[in-house]
Amino acid sequence: MPLHDTSYQHWHGIHLGLWGRRWVIARHGLGACLQIKGMRQLVVLCWAAGLAMTGLLFLVGQLLVADSAVVQWLSNLNPILQASAQLLTTWLEQHPEISVRTTQDLLLYYFATYLMRVGIFALGMTIPLLITRDLARNAIIIYASKAVSRGDYLLGKFAAASGLIALTWLGPVCTAWFLGNLLAPDWRFFWHSRAALGHVLLFGLGSMSILSLLALGVSAVSAKEKSTPAFWYLWWIIGGLVGPIAAQTRPWLQHLSFNYNLDQLALGVFRLGTDLKLAQDNIPVVGDLLRNINPRTMAALNSPALGGASLALFLMLALAAGIIAWRVKPE
């Protein structure tokens, strides 16, 4: 016999608002993803990479200021290094805004695009947890019978996927930017590198939304938990392999890879060609060194295939939305 009252009790409390209920779905989705041990390890790895990036930005920042601790330390080591460092900083100090902007844009571009691959890998691990399992266990009908709509459910799942990308990608990159500038020898570094942050946020948030929606679409393709991640990874890997091969004969085939399209988007957002041109024109010696960059690389940096990438991504998103609309129904 129970020691307490087990009869039915009425409840007279205040209900959560709509956003509160959406947040519950998102939090639950993200929590389920983080229950995977490999995912937790991946998140730790990403943040460790973010800290490493902070260290790199700190070192670069030190090199850009003449009286910084690193330059002083290098000067004390060797007279030749002292002369080189002074020469370098003198050139760079002539246009600190261009030096800082170009350096951080370049570093954060590479960091963001490489870490994006980790985010894509992480999404692949958690794709079954987004919609696939709910389809397999008829959980959609449970959600649909509660005080949330199909749109609320999808918004919650979208937020969960975005949260995962934020944890593995956008968070470490933005933190690296912030800490790197916080540890820089001059507060003006924040101001000079504002464009880099803007680029990171623009590209990061855009790609996060695109990848989240694509992941939801793939997650809704099947109710089999092994099929959907396999589909995601195959799409990613085959797209990555086909792209370089097809580039010579049928360049449009490259756009079948969402990774390639996002890379083009990154080039369009960061506009590295403009940064390098500015450095070439305004910073002595260093600018001359930058002129030695491969012309094909410069051409690729200057004119990314934005039109094709945008169209391909739009079609992929439309397909994903169609799959979601078709599959995620309580009936």
Next chain:
Amino acid sequence: MATVHDRSRKPVRSLPQEPRESLTVAGLLSQALRDKCGARRSNTATGLLGTYGIGLPNSESALNITMEMAPQMVIETEGLSKVYGRQRALDGVTVQVAPGAIGLLGPNGAGKSTFMKCLLELAPITSGSARVLGREVGREGREIRKRVGYTPEQDCHIPGMVGCEYVTYCAQLSGLPFQAARRRAHEMLDFVGMGQERYRKADTYSTGMKQRLKLAQAIVHDPELVFLDEPTNGLDPKGQVQILELIASLWRTYGITVVLSSHLLQNVDRICEQIIIIARGRLLVHDTLENLKARRRGAAEVVIASRHQELQAACARRQWPCEVLPNGHLKIEHQAASLNPLLQLLHELALAPLEIIPSPNALEETFVQALEMSHAAA
């Protein structure tokens, strides 16, 4: 002591709050002349407010109940239709349902589940309109579902969760803050009789456990109305009785309107006060169980310990058909609206029955008749 009672109320007798309806035979004999048996059940809001198909004399009772209770309708539909491709799952269903324990009957594929899904916006309505708890279906879905619970027929749960976590999550989805949701989840799991199993993953539950879990998630947010789609599917007889007792208590003790969809007539007969029969997407019958039984009253099952032949002979003298059922009960067709003539006969014979079951199989007969008329009309 011998008792006379309605079979439909048997399972809920054990509930503490359940008003007892048993009367002694001696008391009943004196009371019988002024009371109709059915009048005792009019303590809840039940009424015929939408009858379609077989028209039977029931407008008087409907009017009386409407005037007495004037209840707010929990479900109102007008020409509700739902079409899947070429198949018409619901065909112009117009009904107004008052609060109570409502049995939704129909053969497999009749449209019962579709009817509930349409009301919950789980399936979009093709044409017509519907209101649930005064709110319009199609425009106020979230608000409706905040006040309504639902247990689907099929096996479904949110994967990877232990029982109590799952019910807590469902409460949060219905808008309860976390602390309240967790507390209520445990209360509801206690209520449905789940013990330590609540800390196991729902994927590992037996069918009975899953049914209890489904019921707990449906009522965890304290709804005003609960739709239960075949809640006893896959349960053993003992489990069925336990679940039905819980469901019965929801309305009779706690005032939560229950819509029980089932193709098992005995389940509905046990706990429901209103009956809706749907077949081929059409509403065939909507009436109180009392009225349905009243139409069939004229027969009774009598349980006596001895002197069967004497009673049979007395019935024969009055030209009442009488047969001995396989279980030893006597089925007597006394052909009267009340039990009074039968009780009078028993009194004359000085027979003390162990049990009298008025209108046995009334629901089954009504159901079959409705279906036959539906087939004939088609």
